[in-house]
Amino acid sequence: MSAEASVPGGGGRQSPDGPDRPTESPRSGELLGEIARYAADKKAGEVVELDLRDVLGYTDWFLICTGNTERQTKAIHDGILAGCKHEHGTLPRRVEGFSRGDWILMDYLDVVVHIFTPATREYYRLEQLWGEVPARRAAGGES
Numbered sequence: 001m002s003a004e005a006s007v008p009g010g011g012g013r014q015s016p017d018g019p020d021r022p023t024e025s026p027r028s029g030e031l032l033g034e035i036a037r038y039a040a041d042k043k044a045g046e047v048v049e050l051d052l053r054d055v056l057g058y059t060d061w062f063l064i065c066t067g068n069t070e071r072q073t074k075a076i077h078d079g080i081l082a083g084c085k086h087e088h089g090t091l092p093r094r095v096e097g098f099s100r101g102d103w104i105l106m107d108y109l110d111v112v113v114h115i116f117t118p119a120t121r122e123y124y125r126l127e128q129l130w131g132e133v134p135a136r137r138a139a140g141g142e143s
Contacts, residue, residue, distance in 0.1 A: 028060040028110035036138035038083035039065045042076040047138035050130050064114045066121050070101030073115045077104045
């Protein structure tokens, strides 16, 4: 799965000020925080938030985290899915990679979640690929 090919298109939101001014959904920051909390509840490691609002038109944030095994990545996925569904009535538009478990992608349009095993995260190095965007460690993630 290549980084470019696997990132699904989202809502393609544009600002009324023109096509080069992306808008942020009023909920995207809140949803990002909640997803980070759900991941932390399942002991996700190295939870990083990448701010893509000024770079991409189809999403505001990437949340990247690590599970030590494929079983743990699936548990992180399940925790995020259940939390978003039950507390926010939100389901991902698309999920990819669940059957393999080494890289699970969950597309919530405003937030795209990448759940990696350590070796797969090191191989694809999304943080370095998007190195020019603001990044921060999410509160609560294990190091």
